[in-house]
Amino acid sequence: QAPQYHPDPSPATGVQAPKIAPGVVTVGVKRPAQRGTSGQPLTVTTNNFKITLPEATFHHYDDIKTEKSMPIKWNQEVIRILQERIAPTVFSPRAVYDGRKNLFASRRLPLAGGDGNSQTFEFSLDSGPPRPGGRPPKTHKVVLKHVATINP
Numbered sequence: 001q002a003p004q005y006h007p008d009p010s011p012a013t014g015v016q017a018p019k020i021a022p023g024v025v026t027v028g029v030k031r032p033a034q035r036g037t038s039g040q041p042l043t044v045t046t047n048n049f050k051i052t053l054p055e056a057t058f059h060h061y062d063d064i065k066t067e068k069s070m071p072i073k074w075n076q077e078v079i080r081i082l083q084e085r086i087a088p089t090v091f092s093p094r095a096v097y098d099g100r101k102n103l104f105a106s107r108r109l110p111l112a113g114g115d116g117n118s119q120t121f122e123f124s125l126d127s128g129p130p131r132p133g134g135r136p137p138k139t140h141k142v143v144l145k146h147v148a149t150i151n152p
Contacts, residue, residue, distance in 0.1 A: 060148040061095070061103040065141065072099030078125070078140050079103070086123045103144065111144060118145040 020026065063079065070078075076099045083091035095105040111119035121144070126137035 058150040064143040
């Protein structure tokens with residue numbers, strides 16, 4: 001059972017309407033006095049909830065891959081292995097990745113690039129020894145660059 005919806009039609013307080021230049025006439029759309037009757041009323045239930053973000057600073061990183069675009073699941077697996085196996089000390093605590101380009105961390109990552117704002121990681125997903133006579137394992141290249149500090 002969804003909770004009863006209570007609209008709050010009161011206008012926003014402390015907000016001033018924009019100033020209109022002299023000579024500009026505003027034209028409103030004429031609305032019928034009665035609401036429409038051709039449709040049927042319905043109740044819409046949404047799945048949402050209020051959240052409160054902690055008073056913290058988050059760090060936004062762009063994840064740039066030199067390879068062609070890969071599926072989100074594959075990108076997430078590459079970043080998971082990077083965080084867990086390749087550079088766990090850099091990613092402790094772990095960062096959150098959207099599967100495309102954005103990585104968010106709760107602390108500034110200690111990146112080893114010359115300016116401390118970027119780092120390139122090159123690694124293979126294969127953990128075992130190379131197969132004899134087979135081709136070498138595929139190497140993945142991930143470039144992380146700090147782009148913003150977010151303080152909600």
